[in-house]
Every structure is written in C-alpha cells, then in structure tokens.
Amino acid sequence: MIQGRLAAFCGLWVLAALGAAGPASSQTAHGFASGALMSAPVSSRPAGRAFVNGEDAPGDDAWLTDTANLRGGGGPRGGPGFGPPDGPMWGRPPSILRDMPDASADRGLAAPPVARYAASAGPYFVFDRSSGTALLKFDDSPEVWVLQPTPAPRGDVIYKNDVGDPVLRATRLGGLTLFSASAPGGEAAAMVGSADDLQSPAFLPPNAVFQHMLQASARASRAAQHLITFDANDVTPESAPVFADAATAAAEAVIVLSHRDEGRAFLRRLDKLQFQPGAKAGAVVAPADGGARVHMQVFIDASQGVAGRPSSERLARIALGK
Numbered sequence: 001m002i003q004g005r006l007a008a009f010c011g012l013w014v015l016a017a018l019g020a021a022g023p024a025s026s027q028t029a030h031g032f033a034s035g036a037l038m039s040a041p042v043s044s045r046p047a048g049r050a051f052v053n054g055e056d057a058p059g060d061d062a063w064l065t066d067t068a069n070l071r072g073g074g075g076p077r078g079g080p081g082f083g084p085p086d087g088p089m090w091g092r093p094p095s096i097l098r099d100m101p102d103a104s105a106d107r108g109l110a111a112p113p114v115a116r117y118a119a120s121a122g123p124y125f126v127f128d129r130s131s132g133t134a135l136l137k138f139d140d141s142p143e144v145w146v147l148q149p150t151p152a153p154r155g156d157v158i159y160k161n162d163v164g165d166p167v168l169r170a171t172r173l174g175g176l177t178l179f180s181a182s183a184p185g186g187e188a189a190a191m192v193g194s195a196d197d198l199q200s201p202a203f204l205p206p207n208a209v210f211q212h213m214l215q216a217s218a219r220a221s222r223a224a225q226h227l228i229t230f231d232a233n234d235v236t237p238e239s240a241p242v243f244a245d246a247a248t249a250a251a252e253a254v255i256v257l258s259h260r261d262e263g264r265a266f267l268r269r270l271d272k273l274q275f276q277p278g279a280k281a282g283a284v285v286a287p288a289d290g291g292a293r294v295h296m297q298v299f300i301d302a303s304q305g306v307a308g309r310p311s312s313e314r315l316a317r318i319a320l321g322k
Contacts (some may be wrong), residue, residue: 023042111174116195119178120187127168127176128198133307134159135198136167143252144198144245146307162281162311169180201305204240212244218256224267228254232275239302242309244299250275252312257319266319269294277302281310 104121113130118291128135147159176185278299301308
C-alpha cells in the first residue's frame with residue numbers, strides 16, 4: 001500500500017513547472033504548498049491540420065484538365081474534345097479522391113472491436129468494444145470515456161456517458177453516429193483505420209501515480225490560474241491505474257469549468273482535489289478555511305476498473321450543484 005500523501009510533492013513540483021508563466025507568490029499552510037497565481041492566460045488548443053504527402057500531388061489534378069485523358073478528344077490526340085463513343089470521357093480519378101472515407105462503406109460490415117473513426121464535421125476518436133466496457137477517446141483529449149449501452153428502436157444501440165447523455169448510436173447495419181456539443185442532433189462517423197485498445201494497465205508503480213497526479217495538478221492549476229493540489233491516500237498498485245485515470249478526468253473537469261462563467265466562480269474557491277476509495281464513483285464539495293475555500297472529494301471504486309471513477313462532465317456538474 002502506498003503510504004503518505006502526494007499533495008505536498010505535487011504542489012512543489014507544480015510551482016516549479018509554472019514558475020515561468022509569470023510572477024507568483026507562495027505560502028505554506030497545513031503542510032501543503034499553495035499560491036502560484038498565474039498571470040498567463042489559458043492557451044487554446046491548436047487547431048487540427050491535415051497534410052498531404054508526396055511530390056506527385058499536382059499530377060492528381062491533371063485528370064480534370066489534361067486533354068490526354070479525353071479518349072479521342074482534343075489536344076494532341078485530335079478530335080472535338082468531347083470523348084468518343086468507345087470509351088469513358090474522363091480518366092481514373094486520383095488516389096486522394098478514391099481513398100476518402102465514406103460512412104456508407106461501413107454499412108452491413110462487422111466493425112472491429114477497436115477502431116478509429118472520423119465524424120463528418122467533427123473530431124477523430126477511438127471506439128473500443130474489446131471488453132465488457134465500451135470506451136471512447138477523442139484525439140484532442142487525454143480523457144477516456146466509459147459508455148453504457150442501452151437498446152434503441154430498430155435494433156440500434158445508444159451508448160451513454162455516466163450522466164446519461166447519448167454519445168454514440170450504433171445501427172444494426174454497422175453505421176455509427178456521434179453526438180456532441182457542436183452536433184447535438186448527431187453526425188455520421190466513418191471508420192478510418194485501426195487503433196490500439198484503451199484498456200488501463202493492471203497496475204502502476206508508486207512513481208507512475210505520482211507523475212499522473214503531478215501532471216493533472218499542473219493542467220488544472222494552469223486552467224484555474226492558481227495552484228490546485230491533487231491528493232490521494234490508500235492507493236495500492238492494483239488501484240493505482242484507476243486513481244491515475246480519475247486525476248486525468250478531474251483535470252479535464254477543471255478545464256471545462258474554466259470556460260464557463262459560473263465555473264470560473266467555483267474555481268476561484270477551489271484549491272484541492274482529494275482522491276480516496278469509496279463504495280461507488282462520485283464526488284462531493286466541502287467548504288474549507290471557514291468557507292473561504294472549497295475542496296472536492298472524489299470517490300473511486302477501483303473494483304469496477306475505469307468505470308469506477310466519475311467522468312469530467314459528472315465532476316463539472318457536481319461542482320456547479322447540478
């Protein structure tokens with residue numbers, strides 16, 4: 001069993017990591033490092049980019065204009081330039097068009113248990129159904145979402161997160177629809193390739209848990225613009241992967257709250273997240289320092305694996321009293 005508390009170590013390391021962000025003040029209270037008011041604004045995530053490799057790319061456009069692709073047409077081959085009756089008018093389209101993902105191509109095909117998908121107008125994500133727990137992870141976020149399948153009309157399956165919001169809909173013909181804040185009505189998703197599974201390791205050594213807590217505390221502190229310590233007790237090597245994953249989800253919750261007016265008001269009072277074993281996944285907010293500050297206690301049921309910790313959305317709603 002890992003003894004002791006991680007908060008003091010995380011606080012000191014976070015202060016060192018955030019020192020370059022601007023002037024900071026620090027003080028020590030109740031054995032924890034605190035302070036480090038950050039002056040640098042939260043940076044936005046970089047937008048995704050698409051790259052096309054290969055030096056033959058300009059040649060792909062030639063099939064649209066090159067008269068050599070008009071069989072019997074104008075140009076060097078002579079003729080009126082509208083194509084003869086003995087062959088197609090256009091040449092073979094370039095590979096960049098032939099290889100574009102098409103959601104209809106997945107219909108009627110058995111999807112692999114783990115695959116990478118792309119929404120028609122949204123992000124790439126990995127959907128993992130290789131175990132008894134359905135998992136999803138977006139490319140632009142470190143959080144792994146645990147989804148619960150529920151039956152839907154026509155033999156479809158709707159996968160919901162731990163607050164009951166629909167995230168994915170899988171049809172019996174193999175189609176997949178993603179529901180998101182930008183597309184609440186859903187948008188088609190096409191499989192674009194293979195992917196590694198999202199399963200957590202069976203155990204983690206103490207130093208790995210410390211690193212997870214440190215990184216999560218640094219991300220949360222940067223979003224809140226002041227130090228938020230992450231503290232964990234009674235962690236074993238077997239429960240460590242779930243604790244580490246809970247810290248990642250909690251940091252994401254702080255980032256989500258930092259983008260909402262009411263969330264920023266809550267974050268001004270939050271200075272610690274306490275992770276501890278519990279009968280079931282959940283969290284509570286408790287006043288501290290006579291009500292001037294608040295602490296969030298996050299409960300983890302490690303026996304349930306990654307499903308035994310609350311998601312970032314659930315933590316954000318608990319913080320706002322919803």
